[in-house]
Amino acid sequence: MxxxxxxxxxxxxxxxxxxxxxxxxxxxxxxxxxxxxxxxxxxxxxxxxxxxxxxxxxxxxxxGKLDLYLALLDQHCEALLQAVQTALSSTTDNKLRVAATMDAYFAYVEDEGGAFRLVFESDLTNEASVRERVDKVTLQCAEAISAVIAEDTGLPKEESMLLAVGLGGFSQVVARYWLSSASPVPRDKAVQLLSSLAWRGIAGFPKHSEQGG
Missing domain, CATH: 1.10.10.60 (Homeodomain-like)
Incomplete structure (x- = not known):
């Protein structure tokens, strides 16, 4: 509920x-x-x-009001992290994994409660305690994605992290645009389009098992 x-x-x-x-x-x-x-x-x-x-x-x-806001922010940052982790663990097929992760961001943004606005569009980002929480969940989501990339490609941690930050940022920015523009493109189609774009990029990195030749 x-x-x-x-x-x-x-x-x-x-x-x-x-x-x-x-x-x-x-x-x-x-x-x-x-x-x-x-x-x-x-x-x-x-x-x-x-x-x-x-x-x-x-x-x-x-x-106080800030205590209430931070409690909400903690709740919804945790919900985002769990959604991303669930998507990543939902399949071992990497193409499907990319789509599931994209869809996790879209579902989070589309939730009728509008909680994503507290995380991604807060008017309180100059408050250190708010910025800390937003930065933390962004990092945690990227680390979860990065771990999968590193395991499958054998790329160094730093390079995997850059790719993961890119994928996560790409997902949430486009999902927010999709919602705010009232795009006529259905969510499943939007996810399909964007995951195809992302997959064409990430699939260019050979799997770790293939690198040894």
Whole structure:
């Protein structure tokens, strides 16, 4: 269940919820407000109202707006990393693996909650704690991709990492453009086009087992 769905399920006023359920409810409400308004325009009053709770209840769980934002950011950075790792481990066929990884980025961006905006389009990137988290998940995703590239091609770690950063950045930038432009190209077709482009490049590097000749 997504944070948005948890919010809808837990929103009725006057209901005393277990701490974890209340926290999920507040995170779901905060996501809606932050995605719609951005960090700077959002107010704790807006989030409390959206969640259907008093502001003191909100402050019992999150001491301030930044704490709430960072908790959301941690949640959605982890979701992105897990999606990429799952895609990479979903097959041993590298051509299909490229497509699965591309689709993971597209699915992440297309999610109706708009959480990707907190990670890729935050208006708070000048805040060190936010920048640190975004940089960390970008690095972690690249490292996961890089490990597969290095294993299959035998390329040095540094070279594999450059290719991995390129593939990850390419995927998320194009996925965001696809969504924001309301492209008539269906997601599966978009993924097919882009993975074909990426595969033609990455397939040019021989597999490690073939290099020894």
């Amino acid at each position: 997504t944070a948005i769905e948890q919010t809808e399920a837990a929103r009725p006023r006057g209901t005393r919820l277990p701490r974890r359920a209340r926290r999920n409810q507040l995170l779901g409400a905060a996501q809606e407000v932050f995605v719609a308004q951005g960090y700077h325009a959002a107010a704790m009053d807006d989030i409390a109202e959206r969640a259907g709770v008093s502001k003191p209840v909100l402050y019992q769980h999150f001491p």
